Amino acid sequence: MELKNEKNSEHHAAKEPSAKSYVFIWVLLMIFTALTVTTAGLNLGGIAIIVCLAIAAFKSTLVLLYFMHLRYEEKLVIKLIMPIAIVALAIFIGLTYSDVIFR
Amino acid sequence: MSEHHSSGSGARVGMWLFISTEILLFGGLFLLYSMYRLKNPAEFHTGSMELSRFFGTLNTCILITSSLTVALSIHSILQSKKRQTIGFLIATIGLAFGFLIVKAFEWTEKFHHGLYPNAKVLSTKAHGEILYFGLYYMMTGLHAVHVIVGICVLSVMLVWVIRNKLTGNNPVYLQNAGLYWHLVDLIWIFLFPLFYLIT
Numbered sequence: 133m134e135l136k137n138e139k140n141s142e143h144h145a146a147k148e149p150s151a152k153s154y155v156f157i158w159v160l161l162m163i164f165t166a167l168t169v170t171t172a173g174l175n176l177g178g179i180a181i182i183v184c185l186a187i188a189a190f191k192s193t194l195v196l197l198y199f200m201h202l203r204y205e206e207k208l209v210i211k212l213i214m215p216i217a218i219v220a221l222a223i224f225i226g227l228t229y230s231d232v233i234f235r
Numbered sequence: 236m237s238e239h240h241s242s243g244s245g246a247r248v249g250m251w252l253f254i255s256t257e258i259l260l261f262g263g264l265f266l267l268y269s270m271y272r273l274k275n276p277a278e279f280h281t282g283s284m285e286l287s288r289f290f291g292t293l294n295t296c297i298l299i300t301s302s303l304t305v306a307l308s309i310h311s312i313l314q315s316k317k318r319q320t321i322g323f324l325i326a327t328i329g330l331a332f333g334f335l336i337v338k339a340f341e342w343t344e345k346f347h348h349g350l351y352p353n354a355k356v357l358s359t360k361a362h363g364e365i366l367y368f369g370l371y372y373m374m375t376g377l378h379a380v381h382v383i384v385g386i387c388v389l390s391v392m393l394v395w396v397i398r399n400k401l402t403g404n405n406p407v408y409l410q411n412a413g414l415y416w417h418l419v420d421l422i423w424i425f426l427f428p429l430f431y432l433i434t
Contacts, residue, residue, distance in 0.1 A: 169292050191424050
């Protein structure tokens with residue numbers, strides 16, 4: 133998210149990020165992997181699941197935006213496919229949970 | 236790079252549609268896992284204690300690194316650096332094999348402890364624990380199938396690059412293969428905490 137050099141360049145030229153920024157994303161992913169393993173060892177109790185899933189969500193956002201180029205995608209159709217799939221999945225999960233919990 | 240890849244964007248739409256179906260496929264399994272976890276919290280706890288956090292973390296690092304190398308191979312082919320592309324592709328395939336080898340060690344260890352579907356030792360355990368290991372083998376197994384498919388796809392890409400069938404002029408094949416490989420990484424990013432970390 134903090135790739136300032138790409139964000140600031142207003143031209144469309146920054147369609148392909150530099151090799152350095154890929155390495156930077158990789159470092160971030162490794163740091164957050166280390167973070168999630170350490171927090172899992174801390175016995176945080178109930179919020180451990182939330183912390184784990186939040187870190188996983190953040191890591192997957194990094195992969196989608198930078199490694200999978202969604203951040204640089206120009207086609208609106210392609211930009212929309214992932215959010216639609218995620219919303220559909222959220223509806224499935226939400227409805228199933230409400231059925232199981234309030235039955 | 237500057238000219239329009241009009242054919243490329245159509246192929247990308249197709250690839251992303253395929254990826255969305257994969258997300259829903261694994262999403263359904265994640266939902267199943269979370270429902271059974273909700274119903275059998277104690278059994279899932281004892282089940283997840285059996286898994287090796289070391290193997291899980293090692294495989295996470297391997298897959299994240301392989302995602303980087305495949306991204307760099309696409310970066311190289313766009314600059315028409317053939318040798319770099321080949322190098323990064325070989326690294327990616329090597330890391331994918333590394334993932335499978337670690338997985339094989341991990342599963343062998345579980346098998347030695349009698350923890351595999353329909354094993355005598357496992358069938359004496361609580362129902363929730365049998366469910367946990369069923370889901371573990373099903374979900375990591377399906378993911379491993381995706382890794383094997385990824386190795387095949389990336390190997391075809393490697394041969395094409397070597398034979399100059401795939402160059403900077405038609406990078407869409409490699410880009411889509413890369414998207415598939417990142418998807419494999421993406422799924423593991425969720426499998427890892429769910430099975431190995433949450434106890």
